[in-house]
Amino acid sequence: MTINMPQDVRFIIEKLNDAGFEAYAVGGCVRDSLLGREPNDWDITTSATPYEVKDIFRRTVDTGIKHGTVTVLLKKEGYEVTTFRIDGEYTDHRRPDGVTFTRELSEDLLRRDFTINAMAYSDKTGLVDLYDGINDLKNGIIRCVGNADDRFDEDALRIMRAVRFAAQLGFEIEEETRAAAEKHAPELVKVSAERIETELTKLLLSPHPEKLLDMYELGITKEILPEFDLLMETEQNTPHHRFDVGRHTIEVIRNVPATKVMRYSALLHDMGKPACKTTDTAGIDHFKGHAIESEKIAGTILRRLKMDNDTIRDVKKIVYWHDYGINGTTKKNTLRRMLNKMGAQYFDEFVAIRRADMKGQSDFNVDIKQEILENLIKMHDEIIAEGDALTIKDLKLTGKDLIKMGIKPGPDMGKILNELLDRVLEDPSLNTEEKLQGIVREMME
DSSP, rough: OOOOOOOHHHHHHHHHHTTTTOEEEHHHHHHHHHHHOOOOOEEEEEESSSHHHHHHHSSSSEGGGGEEEEEETTEEEEEEEOOEEEEEEOOTTTOSEEEEEOOHHHHHTTSSEEEEEEEEEEETTTOOTTTTHHHHHHHEHHHHSSOOOHHHOTTHHHHHHHHHHHHTOOOEEEEHHHHHHHHHGGGGGGSSSHHHHHHHHHHSSSSOOOGHHHHTTHHHHHHHOOHHHHHHHOOOTTTOOSSSSHHHHHHHHHHHHHHHHHHHHHHHTTHHHHHHOOOTTTOOOOOOOHHHHHHHHHHHHHHHHOHHHHHHHHHHHHHHTTTTTTSSSSOOOHHOOOOOOOOOOGGHHHHHHHHHHHSSSOTTTTTHHHHHHHHHHHHHHHHHHHHHHOOGGGGGSSSHHHHHHHHSSSHHHHHHHHHHHHHHHOOOOOOGGGHHHHHHHHOOO
């Protein structure tokens, strides 16, 4: 079996071999190559110690020399070269307290998480597969190397990684690995929010975000996203829905574009439903005001995950407005006001989540709902084509013009500009310099 490695990777391995050391490409790059995928990066493992690696290559960076990793620089690229090692105790269920270097590849592969990530390759030796990773790849299986209890006890984040790899590759988690993941899921509380967010984001952006249900079934969301468990427990007894809130949410996630903002918006768009649920005398459930509550909860969750501020802002916007105009009563003036408050730049995302939301509902009134959305899109396109003012900067009268009219900069000027925008949002024909000056003069009388 031959793997086509980049020239630089082959050069590093051969140079280490020429110096009397073993060296291999290892881990994800081998896995992806065997799957016919282009690896994102190439990791190299070797029997040489970090200082022996530094002696062999002219340009290196001590990336993590204590843990055996040196980055070899070739041209403008860097390649991580890590010494075969045995990990020490994992007292924090995340990182080894220390490592011991070894000359044995078999001991290094044993410390890795899953069989599909525990394969090594070099042109000289071929594929080294001590834990039957190649068959797990062929059969679509995620299986821990050795004892699953030990692997998850060492590093709790591997529990999320198991589901994430299943989502990215469309694989299933082997039963013993599932059982151990469920057993050790409570240990995820010891993992940093940043690492939780990284794994959750990779799962949501994967081809199979519905694997979030595996996280629920294994008790993972109970530890990292308990709000999702509430969704799974919230029924929707209404003609508009065929799923509980949790499974509806999964359907929406599956049907929005695979971007970070859209997938998180879909995940969080109905988070307020459990708190807003009421049931009328006919037994029909209602969720009045859930979009507003969902926006609040979305902010709380994203901040807890240490998400960047831009993503938090964008997701909250989409969550807050996702149900706008659902009853079809919107007119152009109210749509202009909505675009002013939401931001016209979010309209495509608004449409995307509305379409996905409908796909996750029942077929009740689906034609009417589709017609309502298409009407909103038509009105939006007309508003944009006609150049209607949606913000203060779109007004034909500026702050400088107001100064010429004798109005000093400050709160009063701001009030005047907001009043002008309010009138123009209602009636776009007022947005001429002459008409706006006339309105200002009236206000000054």
